Amino acid sequence: MDGNSSETKEKIFNTAIALFHTKGYKGTTIRAIAASAKVNSANISYYFNGKQGLLEACFIRFFEPYIACLEEEVQNLSEEGLKRAAFRILHFQSENHLLSRFVWREVTVDSQIVREILSTYFMKERYLLKKLAKAWCGPGIQAGKLNFLMIQLKSMLSMPYLNSQYIREVWGMQPEEPYFAEKYGKSVAEWLDSIRQNAGAQPEPLLLETAF
Amino acid sequence: MDGNSSETKEKIFNTAIALFHTKGYKGTTIRAIAASAKVNSANISYYFNGKQGLLEACFIRFFEPYIACLEEEVQNLSEEGLKRAAFRILHFQSENHLLSRFVWREVTVDSQIVREILSTYFMKERYLLKKLAKAWCGPGIQAGKLNFLMIQLKSMLSMPYLNSQYIREVWGMQPEEPYFAEKYGKSVAEWLDSIRQNAGAQPEPLLLETAF
Numbered sequence: 001m002d003g004n005s006s007e008t009k010e011k012i013f014n015t016a017i018a019l020f021h022t023k024g025y026k027g028t029t030i031r032a033i034a035a036s037a038k039v040n041s042a043n044i045s046y047y048f049n050g051k052q053g054l055l056e057a058c059f060i061r062f063f064e065p066y067i068a069c070l071e072e073e074v075q076n077l078s079e080e081g082l083k084r085a086a087f088r089i090l091h092f093q094s095e096n097h098l099l100s101r102f103v104w105r106e107v108t109v110d111s112q113i114v115r116e117i118l119s120t121y122f123m124k125e126r127y128l129l130k131k132l133a134k135a136w137c138g139p140g141i142q143a144g145k146l147n148f149l150m151i152q153l154k155s156m157l158s159m160p161y162l163n164s165q166y167i168r169e170v171w172g173m174q175p176e177e178p179y180f181a182e183k184y185g186k187s188v189a190e191w192l193d194s195i196r197q198n199a200g201a202q203p204e205p206l207l208l209e210t211a212f
Numbered sequence: 213m214d215g216n217s218s219e220t221k222e223k224i225f226n227t228a229i230a231l232f233h234t235k236g237y238k239g240t241t242i243r244a245i246a247a248s249a250k251v252n253s254a255n256i257s258y259y260f261n262g263k264q265g266l267l268e269a270c271f272i273r274f275f276e277p278y279i280a281c282l283e284e285e286v287q288n289l290s291e292e293g294l295k296r297a298a299f300r301i302l303h304f305q306s307e308n309h310l311l312s313r314f315v316w317r318e319v320t321v322d323s324q325i326v327r328e329i330l331s332t333y334f335m336k337e338r339y340l341l342k343k344l345a346k347a348w349c350g351p352g353i354q355a356g357k358l359n360f361l362m363i364q365l366k367s368m369l370s371m372p373y374l375n376s377q378y379i380r381e382v383w384g385m386q387p388e389e390p391y392f393a394e395k396y397g398k399s400v401a402e403w404l405d406s407i408r409q410n411a412g413a414q415p416e417p418l419l420l421e422t423a424f
Contacts, residue, residue: 022322026238105320108313108374110234118381126382147383148399152368159367162320169330170338171359187360194406 009047011037013061016054021098025055025106055106055113062103063121065092070128082132083189086157090181090188093161097176104162126150136192137199149195156188221259223249225273228266233310237267237318267318267325274315275333277304282340294344295401298369302393302400305373309388316374338362348404349411361407368400 015037019028030051034041048054069088073081093100107114129150134141137149160167160175167175174180227249231240242263246253260266281300285293305312319326341362346353349361372379372387379387386392 024238024321026236101320105317107378108317108320109236110377114377115381118378122378122382144395145399147385148396151372151379151383151396152399152403155367155371156364159371160363165322165326166319166330166334167363169327170334171363173359183356184360184363187357187364190410191364191403191406194403194410198402198406 008039008043012039012044012047013054013057016048017058017098017102020054020058020102025051025102052113058099058103058106059113059117059121062096062099063117067121067124067128070125070132074128074131077131077135079135082129082136083192085132086153086188086192087181087185089157090185091178093158094176094178094181097161097164100158100161101164104158129153137196141199145199153188153192156191160184220251220255224251224256224259225266225269229270229310229314232270232314237263237314264325270311270315270318271325271329271333274308274311275329279333279336279340282337282344286340286343289343289347291347294341294348295404297344298365298400298404299393299397301369302397303390305370306388306390306393309373309376312370312373313376316370341365349408353411357411365400365404368403372396 012033016028016033019033019036023032028051030041030044033054034044044050044054048057066089069092070085073085073088107117130146133146133150133153137146160173160180164175167173175184224245228240228245231245231248235244240263242253242256245266246256256262256266260269278301281304282297285297285300319329342358345358345362345365349358372385372392376387379385387396
């Protein structure tokens with residue numbers, strides 16, 4: 001093994017992401033990853049168990065911290081949790097923009113591994129999103145309506161990172177910059193405010209006159 | 213040439229869409245399209261000038277009617293134009309769900325043809341969307357804010373058709389059904405109402421007392 005082992009592993013992973021990103025998963029060979037990372041192909045087998053293993057590593061390294069953004073907010077459940085999770089997800093994608101773009105693109109494919117992701121990470125995401133959305137909008141919100149709102153939120157959060165080239169070339173913005181995540185996040189937060197108002201949640205806690 | 217010529221052309225096109233959809237563009241050969249459509253490969257060259265020509269045909273057949281949804285509303289410009297265009301785009305995608313999913317997926321790739329689409333159809337779309345959004349929100353809306361809103365709208369309209377498998381398996385809804393387009397469209401329309409109110413446009417025309 002050449003060099004420090006965890007360093008080699010990271011080098012392979014980052015090279016693979018860059019190549020998957022430009023040449024696609026199918027268009028990238030183990031040989032090309034080895035040549036570009038300047039490691040022996042045996043190292044890739046050793047650390048990742050080949051190309052399929054690298055793909056799985058991409059999904060795990062994306063979805064574990066992604067789900068954690070939601071999970072931590074659910075564990076410390078408060079009204080503002082949904083909004084904070086939205087900002088965290090935007091910043092996480094901005095910091096990992098190559099990985100994000102690759103992963104969002106790969107999950108649009110019909111494959112065994114994508115079906116597994118749909119039934120694990122995405123089902124968990126749905127559960128956590130609903131928890132946060134109920135804390136945000138109040139328990140009175142209708143279930144069907146909540147589902148559509150969560151699909152809309154998901155769309156808004158992922159699209160600029162999946163279609164980063166479109167955002168750059170058509171709108172002249174850089175989704176990988178923290179500035180974009182912050183400004184765009186504010187626009188998403190305004191929408192969250194409006195759905196909360198429409199759902200009938202109170203913008204401020206009110207003192208209720210009780211006892212008569 | 214076998215059979216009626218425009219019938220053969222349609223058969224080739226629809227077979228190609230179905231194969232691109234399941235096997236991807238790169239994973240589909242002219243030979244496979246010819247076999248599945250039960251035509252001679254020479255027919256594919258004749259009508260589409262090969263696989264690249266089929267890809268271009270997919271983009272043209274998607275973006276021409278897609279842009280028309282916006283263009284017709286701009287030509288008969290009214291306040292409600294943006295909302296009507298949103299519903300039309302959802303229904304158009306629902307009626308052409310295989311083509312939509314394939315096209316939305318392909319435009320996430322870096323390639324010469326995608327760069328051409330970004331600089332033609334997507335620039336035109338941006339221009340038309342802004343016109344409609346200004347008519348909807350009133351001229352007072354700040355340009356930077358408008359850009360973010362249009363990115364959000366674009367995300368909401370395309371995501372269920374790009375990620376149709378996700379919508380089906382995680383949320384149990386069928387994006388290809390007109391019922392989905394209608395219900396989901398209502399949720400998008402509510403968002404449009406809220407951005408209009410935030411932009412300060414009047415929900416109802418007001419009679420202004422003038423002259424003093």
